Amino acid sequence: MTQPSTPATGSANRNAPNVRFxxxxxxxxxxxxxxxxxxxxxxxxxxxxxxxxxxxxxxxxxxxSETVNNFCTGGNDVDVNxxxxxxxxxxxxxxxxxxxxxxxxxxxxxxxxxxxxxxxxxxxxxxxxxxxxxxxxxxxxxxxxxxxxxxxxxxxxxxxxxxxxxxxxxxxxxxxTDFDAPATRPQSINGGALVDNVAVNLPALAANQEANYTLTSTAAGDLTVVTAGSSASRTVSIVDSTGAVKATGTDGATYAAAPAATYTVRVSGAQASTGGNVTADFATA
Known part of the structure; x- marks a missing residue:
């Protein structure tokens, strides 16, 4: 009969479960x-x-969930979301x-x-x-x-x-954390550049679709971006050049004491929405 093998030194925890305390x-x-x-x-x-x-x-x-019992289910109870x-x-x-x-x-x-x-x-x-x-x-x-x-x-x-x-x-x-699979997300829209205190068009967006804008601040200061006129709430995020989200919020976001730099402003939402506008307030030379 084959005897069970003895794990090598230092490998005793190789199959230990991944746990957190x-x-x-x-x-x-x-x-x-x-x-x-x-x-x-x-x-x-x-x-x-x-x-x-x-x-x-x-x-x-x-x-x-709700229990459904009909001819399609063969008379069985089926729970549906x-x-x-x-x-x-x-x-x-x-x-x-x-x-x-x-x-x-x-x-x-x-x-x-x-x-x-x-x-x-x-x-x-x-x-x-x-x-x-x-x-x-x-x-x-x-x-x-x-x-x-x-x-x-x-x-x-x-x-x-x-x-x-x-x-x-x-x-x-x-x-x-983004749980959406990239393949299922609608194609992103390039919304152009935001100018200080000038309203820019926000196009109609499908569910989970993004409109991306660039924003260049030439002096340190607060960055504030707000949306208006949409039929559903929009999530606004201010993202730096490394991809880090510096601020996010519903229908607007503020990044306090932001360094002078070029940022990406993402506008999206879990629900489809008709268009509106985007306005940014930021520092310029």
Whole structure:
């Protein structure tokens, strides 16, 4: 009988599963200022607060379905996608402290009906590491105060839409992960160049189709690009010469303190849209 072979020295973990541990995970929250634009990621000035009190993080979504039973299915029940999706974000039990910045933000959001930005880093902070981000509403705020033990807080956090997955660079700038297969994307449209404070035509776009514009700033300053007149919301991204997304947003984006350079402005959307216009405000000599 053939005997099992002994792995060579140093190869014992060759077939080990690819696993990740959650102990390095981080969740940060920031109050929305009403603009709908994510604030620049900065943990030093109090804009973003580390939510360290929670014992567990859960984030995800579930697509809805409807059961169909007809002659085409041979009388069998078949579940089909009904186009709906339920997104969830839970933080497990959170220990309460009156001076915890993140807990104070969530309580303030509950009291004022403000929205909250969140970022969840499954593998911790670091250049190129994955991150999930999005907006949420605080639907519940509750303290559990036992006669013995720690005070706990429960938050009913309701994500507003699907969380975006991406990566961040060393400065915390977010780049969205593109899940679309290149072969299925409609051909990109060359929209030409953007001139400072001059509206340029935005053509009608199919779902997931992009219109690309060039923008040349000759002095350091804020770059702001907005769209108007479209029948559906447009995603606007400002991309530098290396391909890194420096700013992105719905119907507009701002890259603060941008160096003088030539950038690409991408305009796209998950839904088809009729045309409109694009206007950029940037520094010129």
């Amino acid at each position: 959650g102990r390095n995970a981080r969740m940060y929250v920031a109050l929305d200022d009403g603009s709908g634009q994510e604030p620049a990621f900065n943990t030093q000035n109090g804009t973003w607060a580390y939510f360290c009190a929670t014992s567990q993080l859960e984030i995800g979504g579930q697509k809805g 009904d186009g709906s999706e339920t997104n969830t974000l839970t933080t497990g039990d959170a220990t309460w402290a009156e001076d915890d910045s993140a807990i104070t933000m969530l309580e303030r959001a509950y009291e004022t009906d403000a929205r909250v930005w969140y970022r969840i880093y499954p593998l911790g902070l670091g250049d190129g590491k994955p991150v999930y981000r999005g907006l949420l509403e605080v639907k519940e705020w509750k303290l559990t105060i036992p006669s013995k033990g720690l005070i706990k807080m429960t938050n009913g956090l309701t994500p507003l839409g699907k969380p975006e997955k991406g990566t961040v660079d060393a400065q915390g700038v977010f780049t969205k």
